[in-house]
Amino acid sequence: MTAGLVAMVSLVAFEYMAVAIAMPVVAGELGGPPLYGLAFSSAMAAGVVGTVLGGRWADVRGPRAPLWAGVAGFAAGLTVAGLAPSMEVLIAGRFL
Numbered sequence: 001m002t003a004g005l006v007a008m009v010s011l012v013a014f015e016y017m018a019v020a021i022a023m024p025v026v027a028g029e030l031g032g033p034p035l036y037g038l039a040f041s042s043a044m045a046a047g048v049v050g051t052v053l054g055g056r057w058a059d060v061r062g063p064r065a066p067l068w069a070g071v072a073g074f075a076a077g078l079t080v081a082g083l084a085p086s087m088e089v090l091i092a093g094r095f096l
Helices: 002-029 033-061 064-082 087-095
Strands: none
Touching: 002 033, 002 064, 002 087, 033 064, 033 087, 064 087
C-alpha cells in the first residue's frame, strides 16, 4: 500500500513538473497567456475535490475502486490536455 501511494504521488509530481516546464510554450501556441494561471489552479482545485470525494468513497467502500477511478481520471485528463486544440480545452483536461 505504501509503495503504491508513493508511486501515485510521484506520478502526479512528475506531471506537475512537466507541465510547469512546458506551459509557457503551450500557452503561447494555444493563444492563452491570460488563462495561464487557470491551467495550474484548475488542477489543484480538482485535486482538493478529488481527495475529499475519494477519501469518503474509500472510507465507505475500501481503497481499490477510488484508486482505480483516480488513475483512470488522471489518464483521461492527460489525454484531453495533450490533444487540446485550445486553452479552454487544456484547462478542462487539467481539471479532469
